[in-house]
Amino acid sequence: MKIVVPLNQVPDLVEDLEIADSGKELDFEVLKMKLNEFDDHALEEALQIKESSGGEVTAVAVDGPEVDKVLFTALAKGADKAVKITGANPHADNHTQARVLAGAVGQLGADLVLVGVQSAGDRDGQLGPLLAAYLNWPGVCVVSGLKPEGGKLTFHKEYAGGLMAEFEVDLPAVMGVQAARATPRYAPVSKVRQVQTTAKIESLAAAAAGDVPAASVEKMEPPVKGAGAKMLKSAADIIQVLKEKGVV
Amino acid sequence: MFERTMARRPKEKRADFVEKDNVIIHGVDISGHWNRMHSPREITSYDLSHLEQVTAVPGAESMGWCYQCAKCIGVCPVDNVGNYGPRKLFRLLQTGYDLINSPELWECTTCANCLRVCPKQVDMIKIMPALRAKAVMDGTAPNELQDMFKNASEYGNPMGESPRKRFRWTKDLPEDVAVKDLSKTPEEVDVLWFVGDYYAFHARGNDAAKAMARVFNRLGVNFGTLGNEEWTDGDSQRLAGEPGLFEMMAEHNIEQFSKQTFGKIVTSGPHALNALKNEYPRLGGQYNVEHYTQFLNHHLADLKKLLKNPFPHKVTFHDPCYLGRHNGEYDAPRALLGAVPGLKLNEMYRCKEQGYCCGGGGGGMWLDGFMADHVNMRLSENRVREAVSTGAEVLAVCCPYEVSRFEDAVKSSGNEGKLRVMDIIEILDQSMGG
Numbered sequence: 001m002k003i004v005v006p007l008n009q010v011p012d013l014v015e016d017l018e019i020a021d022s023g024k025e026l027d028f029e030v031l032k033m034k035l036n037e038f039d040d041h042a043l044e045e046a047l048q049i050k051e052s053s054g055g056e057v058t059a060v061a062v063d064g065p066e067v068d069k070v071l072f073t074a075l076a077k078g079a080d081k082a083v084k085i086t087g088a089n090p091h092a093d094n095h096t097q098a099r100v101l102a103g104a105v106g107q108l109g110a111d112l113v114l115v116g117v118q119s120a121g122d123r124d125g126q127l128g129p130l131l132a133a134y135l136n137w138p139g140v141c142v143v144s145g146l147k148p149e150g151g152k153l154t155f156h157k158e159y160a161g162g163l164m165a166e167f168e169v170d171l172p173a174v175m176g177v178q179a180a181r182a183t184p185r186y187a188p189v190s191k192v193r194q195v196q197t198t199a200k201i202e203s204l205a206a207a208a209a210g211d212v213p214a215a216s217v218e219k220m221e222p223p224v225k226g227a228g229a230k231m232l233k234s235a236a237d238i239i240q241v242l243k244e245k246g247v248v
Numbered sequence: 249m250f251e252r253t254m255a256r257r258p259k260e261k262r263a264d265f266v267e268k269d270n271v272i273i274h275g276v277d278i279s280g281h282w283n284r285m286h287s288p289r290e291i292t293s294y295d296l297s298h299l300e301q302v303t304a305v306p307g308a309e310s311m312g313w314c315y316q317c318a319k320c321i322g323v324c325p326v327d328n329v330g331n332y333g334p335r336k337l338f339r340l341l342q343t344g345y346d347l348i349n350s351p352e353l354w355e356c357t358t359c360a361n362c363l364r365v366c367p368k369q370v371d372m373i374k375i376m377p378a379l380r381a382k383a384v385m386d387g388t389a390p391n392e393l394q395d396m397f398k399n400a401s402e403y404g405n406p407m408g409e410s411p412r413k414r415f416r417w418t419k420d421l422p423e424d425v426a427v428k429d430l431s432k433t434p435e436e437v438d439v440l441w442f443v444g445d446y447y448a449f450h451a452r453g454n455d456a457a458k459a460m461a462r463v464f465n466r467l468g469v470n471f472g473t474l475g476n477e478e479w480t481d482g483d484s485q486r487l488a489g490e491p492g493l494f495e496m497m498a499e500h501n502i503e504q505f506s507k508q509t510f511g512k513i514v515t516s517g518p519h520a521l522n523a524l525k526n527e528y529p530r531l532g533g534q535y536n537v538e539h540y541t542q543f544l545n546h547h548l549a550d551l552k553k554l555l556k557n558p559f560p561h562k563v564t565f566h567d568p569c570y571l572g573r574h575n576g577e578y579d580a581p582r583a584l585l586g587a588v589p590g591l592k593l594n595e596m597y598r599c600k601e602q603g604y605c606c607g608g609g610g611g612g613m614w615l616d617g618f619m620a621d622h623v624n625m626r627l628s629e630n631r632v633r634e635a636v637s638t639g640a641e642v643l644a645v646c647c648p649y650e651v652s653r654f655e656d657a658v659k660s661s662g663n664e665g666k667l668r669v670m671d672i673i674e675i676l677d678q679s680m681g682g
Binding site: 012014015032034183185186188189190191192193 | 381384385387389391394395397398401402403408409410412490491492493495496
């Protein structure tokens with residue numbers, strides 16, 4: 001079974017977010033990027049499927065800063081192939097990304113595409129559904145516990161109130177992975193370095209995304225800081241404040 | 249050193265035997281335990297493959313040299329609060345135990361007290377990192393340790409803090425306490441101070457870092473730091489089984505050092521001292537490096553003139569494993585404490601060469617959650633109890649891991665209010681006027 005896992009980088013929130021001069025997007029020049037946490041789970045689930053039922057895992061990412069590091073790390077973790085999509089915007093919205101990925105998946109061929117259920121960098125968590133729609137495949141999101149059987153895949157989906165349902169879907173399909181069955185593995189630096197010298201990242205030119213319906217950002221700004229809270233030390237302080245406000 | 253291999257006894261063929269319920273020979277009933285003396289000793293029926301697998305790992309050969317004298321068990325800090333020690337590990341291996349996939353692989357703090365007493369030189373300091381590296385490659389290291397590795401590889405520090413905030417601790421220092429950021433404005437200095445992660449990022453470490461900045465300034469030391477360009481020294485990562493990550497950290501620091509002109513490197517921490525002095529040379533980084541207690545001890549005469557305020561407290565001192573046993577320095581911290589007016593030093597029983605371990609070495613700093621399932625109290629709690637028993641009011645330390653470790657242990661061992669934990673540099677700074 002061929003599993004394709006698109007990997008997307010999002011701003012690392014360990015740094016303060018900075019807005020570009022245009023006032024309409026983040027300043028990607030200065031931001032530190034990291035792999036979307038949910039994509040890491042999608043990759044882990046793909047590797048777990050491969051290890052338990054066999055298959056081939058291909059990690060795919062749109063070319064951009066540090067993309068080689070992300071792809072070599074995926075190879076070090078156990079992915080069989082890494083593909084870099086060139087000529088596309090790595091920070092594009094989900095609609096555009098889904099178009100680009102649909103083109104890539106079409107060329108690579110896949111039985112299953114696993115995406116992270118959402119990403120800190122998007123606004124709608126719709127990459128999975130959009131990709132499924134463009135591929136004309138079934139797509140289900142917020143899933144876990146994926147098990148392939150024959151040409152089908154069973155999986156779990158969580159509902160409000162802690163309800164869990166088991167589903168079955170015909171392959172090929174796109175799944176939005178909520179959480180892998182195990183903590184995403186760590187790729188030892190020794191292994192990543194070894195992979196860098198032995199493995200190759202393949203390149204694939206992005207197909208034209210065409211006209212994609214997308215929302216456009218009018219304005220982006222940091223939240224306005226409030227006046228702040230005053231820490232009260234005793235009940236007497238509280239009474240004092242209530243008196244000042246004319247409550248008592 | 250001898251090359252030794254585990255000689256394996258040839259499998260003996262068991263003698264044929266007749267099984268009887270009762271046997272009376274010459275009128276003596278010898279029934280029961282019918283085969284006790286008539287079959288080969290049990291040892292030959294053990295599966296030695298795990299032991300052989302361990303001794304085949306480069307660096308872990310000496311595991312096979314153990315002859316079970318058990319001197320290590322008496323001094324092992326982990327056995328003191330659990331059931332551990334090289335002798336026990338060897339015996340487990342001998343009985344077919346899969347050490348590489350066991351929790352025991354992560355319990356050793358590489359404190360080196362066993363090696364100090366071992367007549368066979370079974371070297372856990374080499375064995376543990378070598379075996380752990382295998383486990384890390386196989387992906388079986390405890391999750392909390394993998395998180396730390398991820399942080400260090402991503403951010404250059406084990407806490408996962410923004411590398412751009414490493415120099416931020418200097419922000420609220422007054423103008424007369426200057427700390428140079430040589431990565432921004434290089435200039436020749438006498439001392440390149442390797443600040444370290446805990447001094448730079450931990451709140452209590454910040455206190456010690458500021459104290460160090462004040463002491464250096466008062467002493468008139470011409471010093472600077474690597475600012476945000478300093479990365480973790482990598483020693484704990486190496487000892488916890490990630491040699492590639494250690495190399496990545498070391499290569500970065502070596503490159504940063506190569507851009508600067510300095511007389512010597514002074515480290516806040518014993519782990520940085522150990523890495524820079526003993527491990528960086530094989531990667532091409534040769535430096536004149538000292539721990540801060542050693543550096544200040546060389547300026548003791550000048551320092552003494554500045555130690556004006558008495559510190560009228562009973563103090564006990566915890567020897568860091570990586571300053572003491574690993575790098576042979578026991579006198580410098582004591583000389584500094586001895587120079588503080590009014591300070592009375594009460595030694596703990598387990599001090600100097602036989603000092604107890606705080607539990608933070610060899611990756612232990614990031615394994616407290618994991619260790620809780622394998623020990624009956626934290627090593628740091630055990631140590632705090634000993635410190636309290638000396639009647640000390642202050643536990644003095646000089647390893648950046650230890651202030652937070654011991655302050656937690658003071659609280660969790662029910663000794664809050666009885667014992668203060670202070671870095672030696674904080675005591676010196678206070679005596680100089682704070």
